[in-house]
Amino acid sequence: MELAGAIITLIGSIFLFLGALGLLRMPDIFNRMQAGTKATTLGSILFLTGSAMAHAECTCTGKIVILILFIIFTNPLSSHALARAAHFIGIPLAKKTVKDDLAEDEKKEEGGQL
């Protein structure tokens, strides 16, 4: 049980590491957010599950379930808020970007108001 917990914790930390690598390698804020959000969510979940399995003698399993639930609910919310704010203040997208529907629609709305 302890070994299985340790292995799961290790896999979780590998995902966290890849997330950090993604932050460095991606070209703009939105792509970085992609790497950051997904990798940290699964990484933290695996990490917590692994710790719960490795320390089965403590009565913290319930608390870890709560932690995982909160991570699942709040992680995407915070990245959504960041992405929305970033787009709102007009942080430029990477050169590779193909299209931007949101900016087009915002322009249309402004045109309609004038």
Add this chain to the structure above:
Amino acid sequence: MIKIQIKIKTYTESGAMKRFKHTVLLFLFLVLLWALLTPHNMQEIWAGVAVSALVALFTLRMDPVLGDLKLTPKSFLYLLIYIFVFIKELVISNLDVARRVVDPKLPIKPGIVKVKTKLNSRIGRTILANSITLTPGTLTVDIKDEYLYIHWIEIKHDDLEGATKDIVQKFEKYLEVIFG
């Protein structure tokens, strides 16, 4: 207490029903949360039940967001399936992003696309947006009414219909039954 009851009566029948459902669900959820936090003795659990009831009553004047949940056997079944679909997508999305990150060529083709959702309830849309953020290569940037703006790491479809089919529909068919 009396004040709260008067307030309920002024709402329409379905509104009061929604409010009631929201309060009961919130109460059960809070009790469950407390039970997970403190598994020590009965006294603590009863104190938690009392506080949960108080909190649930206080939220009567707030928006009944949980009232949109449908409580039928079918929706419970779909909720279970949804959780499995969600976990599957979460793992796929992580492997997908990990592959892109370690690839020396950095194979991305990002852009922001617009998709449309059929869901009407706000909690349904919230959960849809959150699920989209945690699935392969997509990140919700903004929501305007029934349109979601999504940052896609590798655009496969340029049009609204194609993107909607690819991103939204795998979750929507379950959430539609659960939340309406």
